[in-house]
Structures are given as C-alpha cells and as structure tokens.
Amino acid sequence: MKRVAVIGGGASGLIAAHYCARAGCSTTVFEKQKSPGRKLLATGNGRCNIANRRLEAERYHGHNPRFAGNVIARYGLEETEDFFRSVGIPFTEGERGKLYPASLQASAVQRIFSWELDRLGVRVLLHREVESILPRDDSFQLLTAGREKFGFDAVILAAGSCAGPQLGGSRAGYDLAASLGHRLYEPFPAILPLTVPLKALHRLEGIKWDCGVKVLLKGKTIAEAQEELLFTKYGISGPASLEVSRAVNERILAGETPEVAIDLFPAMNGEELSALLDTVFADGGRTLSFSLLGILKERMPEVLLSIAGVDGQERVETLTPEKRARIVRALRETRILPGGPRPFGEAVVAAGGVDVDQVHPGTMESKLVKGLYITGELLDIDGDSGGFNLQFAWSTGALAGLAQNGAS
Ligand SMILES: Cc1cc2nc3c(=O)[nH]c(=O)nc-3n(C[C@H](O)[C@H](O)[C@H](O)COP(=O)(O)OP(=O)(O)OC[C@H]3O[C@@H](n4cnc5c(N)ncnc54)[C@H](O)[C@@H]3O)c2cc1C
Numbered sequence: 001m002k003r004v005a006v007i008g009g010g011a012s013g014l015i016a017a018h019y020c021a022r023a024g025c026s027t028t029v030f031e032k033q034k035s036p037g038r039k040l041l042a043t044g045n046g047r048c049n050i051a052n053r054r055l056e057a058e059r060y061h062g063h064n065p066r067f068a069g070n071v072i073a074r075y076g077l078e079e080t081e082d083f084f085r086s087v088g089i090p091f092t093e094g095e096r097g098k099l100y101p102a103s104l105q106a107s108a109v110q111r112i113f114s115w116e117l118d119r120l121g122v123r124v125l126l127h128r129e130v131e132s133i134l135p136r137d138d139s140f141q142l143l144t145a146g147r148e149k150f151g152f153d154a155v156i157l158a159a160g161s162c163a164g165p166q167l168g169g170s171r172a173g174y175d176l177a178a179s180l181g182h183r184l185y186e187p188f189p190a191i192l193p194l195t196v197p198l199k200a201l202h203r204l205e206g207i208k209w210d211c212g213v214k215v216l217l218k219g220k221t222i223a224e225a226q227e228e229l230l231f232t233k234y235g236i237s238g239p240a241s242l243e244v245s246r247a248v249n250e251r252i253l254a255g256e257t258p259e260v261a262i263d264l265f266p267a268m269n270g271e272e273l274s275a276l277l278d279t280v281f282a283d284g285g286r287t288l289s290f291s292l293l294g295i296l297k298e299r300m301p302e303v304l305l306s307i308a309g310v311d312g313q314e315r316v317e318t319l320t321p322e323k324r325a326r327i328v329r330a331l332r333e334t335r336i337l338p339g340g341p342r343p344f345g346e347a348v349v350a351a352g353g354v355d356v357d358q359v360h361p362g363t364m365e366s367k368l369v370k371g372l373y374i375t376g377e378l379l380d381i382d383g384d385s386g387g388f389n390l391q392f393a394w395s396t397g398a399l400a401g402l403a404q405n406g407a408s
Helices: 011-021 038-046 066-072 076-087 105-119 172-179 238-254 272-279 288-294 298-310 319-335 387-402
Strands: 003-007 026-030 091-093 096-100 123-125 130-135 141-145 149-152 154-159 182-191 208-216 220-231 234-239 260-263 332-334 349-354 372-374
Touching: 003 011, 003 130, 003 141, 003 149, 003 238, 011 026, 011 038, 011 387, 026 076, 038 105, 066 387, 076 288, 076 387, 096 105, 105 123, 130 172, 141 154, 154 172, 154 387, 172 182, 172 349, 182 238, 208 238, 220 238, 234 238, 238 349, 260 319, 272 288, 272 319, 288 298, 298 319, 319 332
Parallel strands: 003 026, 003 154, 026 123, 154 372
Antiparallel strands: 091 096, 130 141, 141 149, 182 349, 208 220, 208 260, 220 234, 260 332
C-alpha cells in the first residue's frame, strides 16, 4: 500500500488526506499545532467563507496567475460543492457570491473533516512539526522537531504561508520547499488594513463609510474597490482597504510610491454632489463644518475641511468658488500616501511563495522532485477576498490527493 505523508493539517492538507485515503493510500497527516484546521476556524469571522459562486481565474494573482486558471479548470466550484455535499456540508450563499457552510460555522467544517479522516483511517499526528524532507531513491524520509523519523512513498507539502502566525502561519513550508530546490518569491502580506501616516485622518477612527477607493501609480489606476471603508487610529481598514492592499504593498515593496484616492460619494456624479452641497449650504449664516453635518457623520466635516485647507468655522456666505472646489476635491478625491505594509499577523493571506512554474497544475507534483506535491497558500498564488483562497486550497489539495493511487 502506498504510504503518503501530508505535511500540514490545514484546508489543503485535510482535503488532500481525504482523497488519498479514499484512493486506498496509507495516509498520515503531520500537524505542528494542537489541532488540525486552526486557521480554518478563524475564516470568515468563524463562519468560513468556503468558496465563491463567481469563481474565475481573474480572481487570482501571482507571477503566473494562469496556473490558478488551470487548477480551477480541473477542480473548480462544482467539484468542491459536490465534495462538501458528499461529506454532509451543503453550502449557502451570501452577498457577492460568497459561499458558506449551511450551518455558518467554521467549527462544523473542522469537526466533520476530523471525523471523516478518522472514518477513513487517516493517522493525524498532532504537535508534530516536520523539520526536514529527505528524498531517498524512490521514497522520502521525514524528520520531526522531536527527532522522530518516518518513511513515505510520497509527500504532500500543505504547510501554508506565513500569514496569521497566531494561527500557525510560519515560514516552515517555504523553507522545506526551498531545501528541495524550489524557487521562492518573497512572501508579502495581502488582504489587510493599510497604514496611512496622514494624522488628520486618524481622527475619523471608528467611522465606517461606503467609499470608492483607487490605487494610483504615476497617475494610472492599478486597483480599485467600491465598498465599505473603516477608518482606524493608524489608517484604513474594512473591505475596500483589504481589497486594494495587495496592490499597495506589492508596489511599496518594489520601491514605488502608490497613492490611494478616496471618494466619499462614489455613487454620485459631479452634478448630483453639487446639488447636495447646494442643499446643505442653503443657509449662509451657518458654519461650513455645521452645514456638512447634513451629509457626513460627526467628526468628518472638521477632518475633511482641514484636508481641504478650509476653516470649518467660516460661514457659508463667505465661501468662494475656489474654496468650494477644494471641499469637493476632499470629498471626492482625498489622496493619501500609504505607509509600509502592516504585519503578517493582520494579513488574511501571504502573496508570493513557491514558484508555480516548478509545479504541475494537474497534480501539484513538483517538476523537480518526483513524489513531492505542493498545495495551497504556500504556492505563489493568492486570491481576492471572498472565499477564493480557501477555494484554491481545496482545489490544489484535492488534485494532489486525486493524483495518488493506493495500489502503486
Ligand atoms: C483570519 C483569517 C481569515 C480567513 N478567512 C478566509 C475566508 O473566509 N475565506 C477564504 O477563502 N480564505 C480565508 N482565509 C485564508 C485561508 O484560511 C487560507 O488561504 C487557507 O487556510 C490556506 O490553506 P493551506 O492549507 O494552504 O494552509 P493552512 O490552512 O494555513 O494550513 C497549514 C497547516 O500546516 C501546519 N504546518 C505548517 N508547517 C508545518 C510543519 N513544518 N509541520 C507540520 N505542520 C505544519 C500549520 O500549523 C497549519 O495548520 C483566512 C485567513 C485568515 C488568517
């Protein structure tokens, strides 16, 4: 019977182990933490945004994003939904095509996986950190941190990325892949808040607002989102910021200076906003700051007016067209320079990772080391927020598991 080791009991490792066991392999999962699927438990704020109805290749990024397209063409949403239904986890759909387990509980997914692996006879070794993978002629020797040695015919490296260190994220997977000759693209944090050094903005801490956010590089838009923004004491968070953070961090780490432009009224054209301002500026005796309370939340008028360089105590009747234009610009296109990336502890994913040109997209087998398979976020593919990262973990893990044949 073929002996397969799965290094990492996260999303991609769990599904890989399931398929291996179903193919008749003697399957062992090595998990360094006290339980499998700890990151899974934190996904979707505990609800597990397991996949997305609007799955398409364009949702994935990396040096060769076509790899993701090849993967999901072979094991996509239909296969994923069938798999989860077969283990008793039907999906339910939320906004923007986001799919969740019908129970809306990540813990159910983790528990059902554990139960399934037990049923299929998979050995799950906890508190076992694999430190080295040593290829022998037709097999592999694994060494754990506790100096235990194990022999296997194939190894599925599903050790994840360095995002979320509090949930087990580390560089271990990259180091193991590199020790076997794999090329790495330096990981960087993606899907996370952005630091904005502009202090005036920090006074908006706690305010949520539906914004249009654009990332501009040398005047060209390189990423954009129209969603809720949450102002924080250090910068911006919320879905809009998370969505554009990858583009910002990638450019900053490349030594460039991207700008972020915030539009507080993205659903309005210029005339509509002008009419709105006419309404709130109808009483010439009011201060500008007080008048703007008709269309903005508390604290926003003072901050926006200070960014516009206009005195909030000035009366509407003395407002010049030039100052009004500056106010419109602050409402429409406040431009900020984001600071360096925030830590991996705040990131949902790590962009970068193992070069996918050295991996077969149909099986996840390494092109360098026969019998070694690499899956999940460890690879140089990251998806948008909304279930695309778990989908990539399911797809790659499943393909690696399906590639095993217990009889060989
Ligand atoms: C807070 C948070 C929320 C998220 N929410 C979502 C969401 O709702 N939807 C979505 O699509 N994505 C979400 N993600 C991203 C998603 O969780 C990951 O992309 C996905 O879990 C990656 O799966 P993986 O199997 O590659 O790695 P992981 O799930 O990270 O699993 C890797 C496992 O390997 C173990 N390991 C590492 N090294 C070793 C070693 N040397 N020996 C033994 N074990 C080892 C780790 O302990 C870990 O359990 C979220 C991420 C975070 C941090």
